Amino acid sequence: MPTAASAALRAAVHDALTADAALSAVLGGPKIYDEPPRAAAFPYVTLGEARIADFSAGGERGEEHQLTLHAWSREGGHKQAHVIAGALLQALDDAALALADHHLINFRFAVADVRREADGRTYHALVRFRAVTEPA
Numbered sequence: 001m002p003t004a005a006s007a008a009l010r011a012a013v014h015d016a017l018t019a020d021a022a023l024s025a026v027l028g029g030p031k032i033y034d035e036p037p038r039a040a041a042f043p044y045v046t047l048g049e050a051r052i053a054d055f056s057a058g059g060e061r062g063e064e065h066q067l068t069l070h071a072w073s074r075e076g077g078h079k080q081a082h083v084i085a086g087a088l089l090q091a092l093d094d095a096a097l098a099l100a101d102h103h104l105i106n107f108r109f110a111v112a113d114v115r116r117e118a119d120g121r122t123y124h125a126l127v128r129f130r131a132v133t134e135p136a
Helices: 004-019 021-027 079-092
Strands: 044-054 063-073 102-116 123-135
Touching (some): 004 021, 004 063, 004 079, 004 123, 021 044
Antiparallel strands (some): 044 063, 063 123
């Protein structure tokens, strides 16, 4: 179930990725989308699925978030998808993101998966992060 903390986390991740010069260099601009435009030029990154779970302890409220980012490439081969996944990791792993009305306890890389899509042209990296938040 989406929460105010998950919305604040997504906004902070979007802002951090848009402002990251190394990622923008790999993408050819700050091409970070919640929903990509119809004619989005490859490569780009989309903010994907989120899973939120209760992480309360000792009377303190908290939430655990699993956020998946998607990197899309058509350069030919896996290389660019791997490079983008690495840039996402550099930009976000253990980042001190500022969340509206919430505290970010941690934000850590969990797992990445790079594959070729069924069209045979598109390479897709899924990069998952785990975060823990609590109310401000």
